[in-house]
Amino acid sequence: MIKIEYQTQRLSLRFFMLMLVLFVFQAGFGMVLALQQIDPTLLAGNLNFNVIRAEHLNLGIIWILCGFIGTILFVGPLLSHRELAAPWLIKFLFYAVVAVTLWNVGTQYLAQTGVAGWWLGQPMLQEGLEYLEAGRIADIVILIGFCILCYVVLRTFPPRRDWNEIHWALGIGVIALTLVWLFGFFFIERLDLQEYFRWYVVHYWVEGVWEVIHIALVGFLLVLMFDAKVKSVGYAVFWGVVLVWLSGLLGNAHHYFWVGTPEFWQFWGSLFSALEPLPLIFCFWHVYLDAHHDRRPLKNAPAFYFILGSVVLEQVGAGILGFTMTFALTNVWSHGTWVTPAHAHLALFGTFGMLGIGAAYYAVPLMRGLADYDQRWGKLSFWLLFIGMLGMAFAFALGGTVQVFVYRTLGLDWFGGDVFPAMNLFKILVPVFGVIFSIGTVTLVYDLLTLGHRYVAPVAELRRAVRRDPPIAGWGRYLTGFEAGMWLLAMWLFGAVITFGLLSFNLPVVQAGNATLPYLLASIGYPGLLLVTLLFVWRFLASLEMRGYEPESTGTVLPPMAPVVG
Amino acid sequence: MAQRLIDLTIAILASIVSFLLSWPYFRNFEYWAESHAMWLVYFVVGFLLAVYVFYVLLRITRTLFEHDALDRADTAAAAAVNEPGADAKRDTGARP
Numbered sequence: 001m002i003k004i005e006y007q008t009q010r011l012s013l014r015f016f017m018l019m020l021v022l023f024v025f026q027a028g029f030g031m032v033l034a035l036q037q038i039d040p041t042l043l044a045g046n047l048n049f050n051v052i053r054a055e056h057l058n059l060g061i062i063w064i065l066c067g068f069i070g071t072i073l074f075v076g077p078l079l080s081h082r083e084l085a086a087p088w089l090i091k092f093l094f095y096a097v098v099a100v101t102l103w104n105v106g107t108q109y110l111a112q113t114g115v116a117g118w119w120l121g122q123p124m125l126q127e128g129l130e131y132l133e134a135g136r137i138a139d140i141v142i143l144i145g146f147c148i149l150c151y152v153v154l155r156t157f158p159p160r161r162d163w164n165e166i167h168w169a170l171g172i173g174v175i176a177l178t179l180v181w182l183f184g185f186f187f188i189e190r191l192d193l194q195e196y197f198r199w200y201v202v203h204y205w206v207e208g209v210w211e212v213i214h215i216a217l218v219g220f221l222l223v224l225m226f227d228a229k230v231k232s233v234g235y236a237v238f239w240g241v242v243l244v245w246l247s248g249l250l251g252n253a254h255h256y257f258w259v260g261t262p263e264f265w266q267f268w269g270s271l272f273s274a275l276e277p278l279p280l281i282f283c284f285w286h287v288y289l290d291a292h293h294d295r296r297p298l299k300n301a302p303a304f305y306f307i308l309g310s311v312v313l314e315q316v317g318a319g320i321l322g323f324t325m326t327f328a329l330t331n332v333w334s335h336g337t338w339v340t341p342a343h344a345h346l347a348l349f350g351t352f353g354m355l356g357i358g359a360a361y362y363a364v365p366l367m368r369g370l371a372d373y374d375q376r377w378g379k380l381s382f383w384l385l386f387i388g389m390l391g392m393a394f395a396f397a398l399g400g401t402v403q404v405f406v407y408r409t410l411g412l413d414w415f416g417g418d419v420f421p422a423m424n425l426f427k428i429l430v431p432v433f434g435v436i437f438s439i440g441t442v443t444l445v446y447d448l449l450t451l452g453h454r455y456v457a458p459v460a461e462l463r464r465a466v467r468r469d470p471p472i473a474g475w476g477r478y479l480t481g482f483e484a485g486m487w488l489l490a491m492w493l494f495g496a497v498i499t500f501g502l503l504s505f506n507l508p509v510v511q512a513g514n515a516t517l518p519y520l521l522a523s524i525g526y527p528g529l530l531l532v533t534l535l536f537v538w539r540f541l542a543s544l545e546m547r548g549y550e551p552e553s554t555g556t557v558l559p560p561m562a563p564v565v566g
Numbered sequence: 567m568a569q570r571l572i573d574l575t576i577a578i579l580a581s582i583v584s585f586l587l588s589w590p591y592f593r594n595f596e597y598w599a600e601s602h603a604m605w606l607v608y609f610v611v612g613f614l615l616a617v618y619v620f621y622v623l624l625r626i627t628r629t630l631f632e633h634d635a636l637d638r639a640d641t642a643a644a645a646a647v648n649e650p651g652a653d654a655k656r657d658t659g660a661r662p
Contacts, residue, residue: 232633239626246619262597263590264608270588271612278623285627289634294641327587481631499587 004366006077008084013367014094015070016360020445022063022101023353027441029056034431051108057131058104060348066097067356068213069149072170074363075220076156079167085155089148096145100138107134122187129194131202132184139184146178165234166223169216169241176209192260199255207248207276210352214314215240215283217355221307221362225300228290236286243279251276254326258335266328273326277319281488287311288484295478297548300365301541302378306358308540309386313350315488316533317343317393320495330502333408338400338426339502342393342526349389360448368452377447384440386537390530391433399426401501401522405515409505475539476546487536491529498525569628577620585613 004010029052036042036049043052076084084090107126110116117125117135125135134142153174157167183200219233219240253269287308298304321343325334334340365373402422412418501521504510510518598604 229633229637232630232637235626235633236630239622243619243623243626246615246622263593263595264597264605266593267588267590267608268612270590271584271616274584274587275616275619278619282623282627282630285630289630293634293637328590329587329592 003369006083008087008090009074009077009363010367011084011087011090011094012070012073012363015066015073015097016356016364017449018094018097019063019066019070019356019360020448022059022066024441024445026056026059026063027438029059031431031434031438034427034434037427037430048112051112054108054111054130054133055105058133059101060353061131062097062101062104064210064348064352064356067353067359068210068217069093069097070363071217071221071356071359072149072153072174072213074359075217075224076153078224079170079220080156080158082156082158085152086148090152093145093148093152096141096148100134100141100145103138103141104134107138127187129198132198136185136187139181143178143181143185146174146181150174150178164230165238166216166220166230169212169219169237172241173209173213173216176212177205180204180209195259196256196261199252203252203255204249206348206352207252208245211244211248211279212241214310214351214355215244215279217359218283218287218307218311221303221359222287222290224362225304225307226290226293226296228293233286233290236282240279240283240286243282247272247275247278251326254328254331257328257331270327270329270331274323276326277315277323280315280319284311284315284488288481291544292479292481295547298544300362301375301545302382303358303361304544305379305382305541306354306361308537309382310351310354310358312533312537312540313346313354313389316491316529317346317348317350320491320529321346321393321397321498324495324498324502327499327503329506330499333404333502333505334400337403337407338396338423339404340400342397342400345389345396346393354385357444364448364451370452373451377443381440381444381447384436384443386440387534388433388435388437388440390534391436392430394526394530395426395429395433397498397526398522399423399430401518401526402426404502404505405510405518409511409515410513475542476549477543479540479543484540487532487539490532491536494525494529494532497521498529501525573621573624573628574617576624577617580620581613581616584616585609588612 032043032047032052033049033056036052040049073084073090110126111128111133115125116123116127117137122136124137126133127135154171157163157171163171180201183197183204186194186197188194188197215237219237222228223230223233249272250268251272251274253265254273256265256269291304291308325331325339325343361378403419406412406422407419498521501518504517504521507517595602595605
């Protein structure tokens, strides 16, 4: 494991720690929401469902941004071979993030009491737009914060003639992060127009900007972890960014379907949404190849576990589940139902949250001066979070399928309570898996907060204690490109089953009241997809873990090349 | 050339599937009610861009695997002559 080379890299630590604190609160709010689904009177009048939901969404964005900022500050000096520019501005940025977060919580009280703080035709204190609740004053502070981040990154980077693709992607990413935020300053009374601007911020960030930053950071972390060649990684980063923008900028139109915008969006929104998973497939292969660049043992397993989780859940949550519901013909059923959070949870936490956590696992031990550390807590937290999130997605997806049928297809009334009993099983399953996720959260936070501050037996001793010299066979054998391709194909086949299940809601026989087909396809598709995902990640990590037991694990023995996929 | 044709064929087939899933047959095209030509342009441009994106994906994924094969060959060659190729200082791409 390398040592910290630049002292300003340590500034990232405070952002990683803030990320953990906010993550705990966000997960806690999520648990309360899950329980309120079962008992709507829980905390009613004190912490209403809509208030907690707003905080759950907002904190989800803020802690992920903290993870991004921490990671960018950590890798910035390594990319530039010099210290971060203007450390005092970074410290200021940290306090600004804290202030905005606290303001964001306070905003909910203003929303409850109906105070917007109108001045010059603008809502200065709170504006009540989903995901963008804070008012114009907070918007300005956030803009200043993004400008600081841009300044620090661009001033730290070397002269432009020395930039490689990773510099370009990260540089463009932070600039775009700032520019796209400007759309949040529009406040228009006509709701259909307002929705354009709201979605420009929320989903151009996610599908246009965060994806770019994600590709750049994953690429560079792979360079650090596997000594991958910058040239190859740069190629993947460049084309990943190109594909994201070719598909995502127009694909974002699937958010315009039902808000009164022109109907041509229903075609382009559907078509380009169908293309959005392509960069994610490409990203997956890039990660597979870099991780199999040689056969040396994983030095920092938890860091790679979370990065792999990020890329696989990006594929499954954003790519496959996103694909299934973004066509106008399926989205008309799934939009705003429980089918959506199955996709959203896997995509947001999986893709961006896990990246921040993975980066923290890479950075924190270095900043605490640990040459090596007990990695069992990190691995355990990964599996708990991963299984908990897959389980919640399973409950949301199947509960959503029931909801679509009884609520949308049969037209039963939510408030009449007809839908409620039909979804009971899945309403209970969400907090059940939520408990697993929460235990994972606590484990993760405990581990990262106390790394280097608690006694652990010497790592060599721990390894001896668990080493059983297992045979390198079964799930631990080398994962070839062909096998990885088969796993990927299996995921997409289940994705196709889910898509047909949602399409089947259009059939007259289903609309007449026969739910057999959509229920059958959903009950094959969702469990199949989530189970294959779980097994694939298990298989992938088992094969990498086994490298530690290989006598030839020095990078000299190379397996035969996998067939080219395409 | 044959490879390019295969890639193009796959890209066209994938685009047709995406196109069919996206076809708004449940709509009456009223947004440009007086101009069916605009709708036609809309469909054609969308389809061609979809073919291009699929085609690019196939080509670059192939190249990605070729890069990997070259990297592996370099690593193996370095190891064979007992050079510290694999242990070389991290290359972050920027000049120090």
